Amino acid sequence: xxxxxxxxxxxxxxxxxxxxxxxxxxxxxxxxxxxxxxxxxxxxxxxxxxxxxxxxxxxxxxxxxxxxxxxxxxxxxxxxxxxxxxxxxxxxxxxxxxxxxxxxxx
Amino acid sequence: xxxxxxxxxxxxxxxxxxxxxxxxxxxxxxxxxxxxxxxxxxxxxxxxxxxxxxxxxxxxxxxxxxxxxxxxxxxxxxxxxxxxxxxxxxxxxxxxxxxxxxxxxxxxxxxxxxxxxxxxxxxxxxxxxxxxxxxxxxxxxxxxxxxxxxxxxxxxxxxxxxxxxxxxxxxxxxxxxxxxxxxxxxxxxxxxxxxxxxxxxxxxxxxxxxxxxxxxxxxxxxxxxxxxxxxxxxxxxxxxxxxxxxxxxxxxxxxxxxxxxxxxxxxxxxxxxxxxxxxxxxxxxxxxxxxxxxxxxxxxxxxxxxxxxxxxxxxxxxxxxxxxxxxxxxxxxxxxxxxxxxxxxxxxxxxxxxxxxxxxxxxxxxxxxxxxxxxxxxxxxxxxxxxxxxxxxxxxxxxxxxxxxxxxxxxxxxxxxxxxx
Numbered sequence: 001x002x003x004x005x006x007x008x009x010x011x012x013x014x015x016x017x018x019x020x021x022x023x024x025x026x027x028x029x030x031x032x033x034x035x036x037x038x039x040x041x042x043x044x045x046x047x048x049x050x051x052x053x054x055x056x057x058x059x060x061x062x063x064x065x066x067x068x069x070x071x072x073x074x075x076x077x078x079x080x081x082x083x084x085x086x087x088x089x090x091x092x093x094x095x096x097x098x099x100x101x102x103x104x105x106x
Numbered sequence: 107x108x109x110x111x112x113x114x115x116x117x118x119x120x121x122x123x124x125x126x127x128x129x130x131x132x133x134x135x136x137x138x139x140x141x142x143x144x145x146x147x148x149x150x151x152x153x154x155x156x157x158x159x160x161x162x163x164x165x166x167x168x169x170x171x172x173x174x175x176x177x178x179x180x181x182x183x184x185x186x187x188x189x190x191x192x193x194x195x196x197x198x199x200x201x202x203x204x205x206x207x208x209x210x211x212x213x214x215x216x217x218x219x220x221x222x223x224x225x226x227x228x229x230x231x232x233x234x235x236x237x238x239x240x241x242x243x244x245x246x247x248x249x250x251x252x253x254x255x256x257x258x259x260x261x262x263x264x265x266x267x268x269x270x271x272x273x274x275x276x277x278x279x280x281x282x283x284x285x286x287x288x289x290x291x292x293x294x295x296x297x298x299x300x301x302x303x304x305x306x307x308x309x310x311x312x313x314x315x316x317x318x319x320x321x322x323x324x325x326x327x328x329x330x331x332x333x334x335x336x337x338x339x340x341x342x343x344x345x346x347x348x349x350x351x352x353x354x355x356x357x358x359x360x361x362x363x364x365x366x367x368x369x370x371x372x373x374x375x376x377x378x379x380x381x382x383x384x385x386x387x388x389x390x391x392x393x394x395x396x397x398x399x400x401x402x403x404x405x406x407x408x409x410x411x412x413x414x415x416x417x418x419x420x421x422x423x424x425x426x427x428x429x430x431x432x433x434x435x436x437x438x439x440x441x442x443x444x445x446x447x448x449x450x451x452x453x454x455x456x457x458x459x460x461x462x463x464x465x466x467x468x469x470x471x472x473x474x475x476x477x478x479x480x481x482x483x484x485x486x487x488x489x490x491x492x493x494x495x496x497x498x499x500x501x502x503x504x505x506x507x508x509x510x511x512x513x514x515x516x517x518x519x520x521x522x523x524x525x526x527x
Contacts, residue, residue, distance in 0.1 A: 037456050041172055041466040045219060046473075048459075070223035074474065105456060106396070 002090040006033050006051075007100040020092055024085035024099070025049040035101040042086035047071040048106065051088075051099040053081040060093055077102060118421045124154040129429075130292065135502040135509065139437045139446075151418065157187070157292055157506060158408070158427030164438035167430050167461065169417065171407070174208075174466040176415055180408035180427050181205045184290055188297055195289070195304035201346075202354045204468055215471065217341040218351060221333050227474040230268070234482040237263050239523060242490040246520045250497055253514040254368045257483075258284070261363040264479050265356055269331040270323070271314050279356070282306045287361035290408075290507030311352045315345075355472070362404050363476050365503070365510025366462075367483055370398035372514055373448045374488075375496050380450060385488035390450070391481045396460070397450040400436030403462035404508045407432055433509055436460040486523075494518040 001017035004027065008014075018027025028036040028049075037048035044067055053061045058081055064072060068087045072078065085099070125145040128134050134141055142162040145153040151163035158180075161167055170177070182191075182200045190196035199205065203214055220226075238260060245256050262280050266273060282303035289300050314331065323332050331352070338348040374381040374394070384391050407430040415422040422428070437445045441458045454460075463470035470476070494516045501512035 035456055037459060039459070039461065039463075039465050040469040041174060043215070043219075043467050043469070045469050045471065046463075047224065067220055067223065070220065070225035072224075073228060074224035104454070106454060106459070 002027075002092065002095045002097070004028075004090070004094070005096075005098040006035075007098065008035060009101055009103040018090045020090050022090050024051065024083075024088040024090060024097075026086075027090055028085060035105065036085060037105045038086060040086075044068060044071060044084060044087060047074045047084065049085040050075065050102055050105055051083055051085045052079050052102070053083055054098040054100070055081060057081075057094070057097050057099075061088060061097070075102070116416055116419050116421055119152075119159070119423065119426065122149065122152075122420065124149055124152060124159075127153045127155045127160055129155045129157060129160070129505050132502070135505040138431075138505055138509075139434050142431065142434060143439070152420070155429075158183075158429055159422075160406075160429045160431060162431045162434070162438075164435045164441035164458070164461075166417070167432070167435050168465065170415070170428070171409070171430050171461075172465045173415075174468070176412055177409040177428070178412045179205050179468065180410045183410060183427050184292070184408060187292060188289075188294055188300075190297055190300070193301055194308060195286075195301050198304065198308070198350060198353060199289075202350050202357075203347075203471075204354075208467075211467070213341070214343065214347060214351070215467070217337055217343060218334065219471065221330060221337065222471045222474060224474045227478040230264075230475065231478055231482055233267055234264055234479045235486065237267060238483045238486045242486060243523065246490045249520055250515070250517040253371050253494075253516050254364070254500075254511055255513075257364045257367045257371075258361075260367065260483055261359055261479065262356075265359050268329060269314060269334075269352065269355075270318070270329050271310065275310055279307060279310060280360075283356060283360040286357050287508040288504065291504030292506055293504070307353055307356060308349070311349050311356075315349060315352065358470070359472055359476065361508040361510065363480060365404045365508060366395070366399060366402070366476075367480055368511050368514050369402040370395060370480075370484065371487070371494070371516075372496075372500075372511060373398055373401065375494055375516070377448060378493070380448075381488055381494070384484050385492075388481070388485050391484045391488075392477070393450040395477065395480050395484060396454075397448060397452065399462040400442070400460035401446075401448060402510075403433050403436075404510050405432045405462070405464070406430065406506055406509070407464055407468075429506070430464075432461055432464060436462070489524060490521050491516070491518040492521045 002020050003017055005015045014033055016031040023042060025036055025038050025042055039048050040046035064083055068084050072082055125148040127141055151166035153160045185191050185196040185199050262276055266276055285299050285303035288296055318331050384394055409428050411422050411424055411426045413424050439445055463473040497517045498515035500514050503510045503512050
């Protein structure tokens, strides 16, 4: 299992164990993490599962793919480390990952 | 599949004494929310009709519609009901992007998705602004008109510009799209005109693709049609599917955006304070549209169950036709506080977000283009049509399919375009 810490915009925290091979979005939804809306169910079409990867994890998580980058342009509050969690696949090397959530996904 | 509820004995859908909804009736189209609320007193989430079952509870819609692997689009069922199997329109409806089997759908959708992103939509905004400005230059001096008629020319002009189609064809194709938008109202009397309308649209699409292949636009001059042709070639997409995608682009983008814009203006006629703000606050237009889309959107989505599903202790047998009422789901009293009040400043709970563009793998591909063009249109309309007032009665389009207002007569004070518009 891969441990991931989610930090909400109001400071609330929740750490979950996600199965390697699932996307970060799926793991969050399976564990009831609030704020990951994911209307499109992981098809990179809605842009509502956005997270900000903690700076120390940028290297291991990597940056957005081309389609994801174009999707992220729907948001006004752009920040370093932003990813759509449906495009991040959990693996053992991400064990201990910390991500924060935006105030709004819309 | 079993979702929620483990204690009650399971009942078959056919055994339930469900309320029956007259969805084909004009009275239903004029006020479906009241009918659904009444139906809720008998059963909280599902009702029957002559056209299949209606899932009208917000949470039930979310629970079920997001299960992509348990449902399949039911457009073939609609073609069957209308006796149109084997016709060109029937073939298109059965094979359009949304109707394809999952693997084919995923491949095509992935291939074309990069042309429907927020970035692409944002790049189109200057063209959208120019289009609505040109229309307002022509229409605003009138001082009074049917807003629905005005709005009907906007999305189609944007779409024609996007694919470089000949502008002299706009009015003819607009009429065709008007007819095709009524196809899912399930009136068999409309079928002959549906075929004629489809034929005209198909011929136009085949012609513009052929002409563009012969004379492609390159560099800065390339438009969406060039991009779709290039993308289809890179992805080895058959010509028939490219044509279907462009036809689908027209059909899906016409009366959806037109009806949303018309209904949003209807809401704003009762809130001149918010309308005034739309004229000066571009960002606020987005909030107004989001709230308008909560209160109204055109779509009710048909699906077949692709396997037996048990939901809230009810067995929905495989191949049951279900309609999901996206269009009024934002009016659900259990999901939204004060659901009938138009309040663009309301807090959006991520767990109860309006779902006008559907959910899951079939979520509207054009939603970012639609949102951008509606925002640009509303901002400029509010600047040019000042103090609008309702000037007569309006009607309603049939509820199943592309629901919306039928006509919206208004008067207003014309205003010149601001220097920077």
